[in-house]
Amino acid sequence: PEAKVVAIVKNGKIVQELEEGDSGEIFLNKTPFYAESGGQVGDSGILKNAHFSALVDTVYFPIPGAIAHKIKVISGKIRVNDAVEASIDLLRRRATSKNHTATHLLHASLRHVLGDHVKQAGSLVSSTRFRFDFTHFSPLSTSELRQIESLVNEKIQDNIKVETTVTSLEEGIKNGAVAIFEEKYGEKVRMITIGDFSKELCGGIHVFNTGEIGLFKITSETSVAAGMRRIEALTGEEAIKYTQETEDLITEVQQTLNSPRKEILIQIEKLKDSLKEIERESKSLRQKIANFKFQKQEKQVRKIKGISVIIQKIEGMSNPELRELADSLKQKIGSGIVVLGSSSGKRVFLITAVTKDLTKRIKADEFIKKIAPIVGGGGGGRSEFAQAGGTKPNNLNQALEKSYSILKNMVQ
CATH class of the missing domain: 3.10.310.40 (Diaminopimelate Epimerase; Chain A, domain 1)
Structure with missing residues (x-):
């Protein structure tokens, strides 16, 4: 869509234009770009017209209500009041939206498996990965992680419609939506509903159906602080790539050990035992050599x-x-x-x-x-x-x- 440049900032100062090679912030009268908010990164893309083109690195709120497009001018120059075509990177946005909807599925799954005491304590949603911080009193067991991962993937396979409605904060809470109490909400809020499984207040971008996410894979679960845990995960193509790399690694280990897959751990344990025995023998030999040297020099004790x-x-x-x-x-x-x-x-x-x-x-x-x-x-x-x-x-x-x-x- 076409938009009008209403202000330009360079090195923290208001200027009238940017030219080729310059970096700065562009403010438009309207924008299709999502500005960084609620843990979700801002969109990237391109601003251009017949005489100018620039890469949009990210978009953010320098002050409430004002959206800054952080750009680098590739060619030509841009002036205040110029018209530009604003195009977002759709592939990046789709990947980000998959990760964002996955955080909602993860949040609901955590509460389902661990209990209603689980509350979101922070998140970072990008196009390549996401992390989700939540309240919980102990590390998650392998069994719990598997249950959570399986439940999220089950909801992805169910291809549930993701519905967005605009309502009042009071009405959203009344309808059972989960709110993050550290977030500041306006009079009107967006409520994201995923069937009867998840309902949250959220201003971010999401997929239309959970099936678009494709695959969900947890890569780590760690401690952030006392009573707070962090899960890092991948979705879509990144999740597929991760599982393929893991598969390649296991195949390589299997070939190196010349062992059937089911016996890899047995072979590793045998190798560990063998190394321990070699180390014991090596230690004994080193001590014998040292003692032998001492015996040879015994007469020279000063x-x-x-x-x-x-x-x-x-x-x-x-x-x-x-x-x-x-x-x-x-x-x-x-x-x-x-x-x-x-x-x-x-x-x-x-x-x-x-x-x-x-x-x-x-x-x-x-x-x-x-x-x-x-x-x-x-x-x-x-x-x-x-x-x-x-x-x-x-x-x-x-x-x-x-x-x-x-x-x-x-x-x-």
Whole structure:
């Protein structure tokens, strides 16, 4: 339809024209575009005439009653009082309307499955997806999600007519329409009725029949805040695309595991068990190697003020394994100090263990705080055992070398 430009805004200032390459807001005397409201995104499309064309990115209310078309001029120029043809992106609108009607079906299904305590607490409806926030006291089980999803799809398959009537707020509530009490309603409201299943006050755009939605698919259910949940979902082509991608992924997993579909989980569990066994063997081997190295170097255990000291760099060990090795070495020397260091990627681990009989002469936690800064970190612990982490693996050798002189100064 044709409309007249009544005002133009650029960079927050009223101007008389926009030219090629400019971005701004156009205000028309009438518009077919839906302005962002009630969680639904604004329409997009094109404004044009014989001398001008622009892409409409979105449409919104900068102030109540005034509709701004956010545009980018593609060619020519536009002036105040020019006539333009306003064309919405119908494919995008249809996709958005499918998602919006689906939120109503979802709301009704949630109340049907979970109870009447469920209330809408917010939503975002776009052409590609939608999210729906609602009040509920706990996460939804897989069974509940399946019931809700199946109920929505059942109503889609029933191809129920979606009716829109304009009425007063009082009359709408009287007729059983669900209202969102955070929303501000005027004297006249639009009531969207989907058979005897759903009745809500809503100003958004909707399909004519539920069958137009095609398919509804829940993609996630999460917590937003205490007592508030969020469902994200897809409809129509996006839902089909999602299920096809999921199907492709399952097929790929099936082929990788060389397993029938029904046995995929069994195969994965077998692999997990196998990996656990390999890790146990690997851990045992690493500990044996570390112990073997210690036995080879046992004669070279250094003495500091009469105390036996083992300071070693151990490659390829995790922090828990390093702790176990420190305990093992501490038991082997009977009385002394063990300092172990290891690195993994950009992380450094340091462990210090002191036998109980020496904790009055040297405390592990005090010592670790001296060497941790060398590897760019900090640490702490008890007098018998302390650990530290750092982010400078290149400094690990320096930290271990300095440990001798630091211990010499600290031992009483």
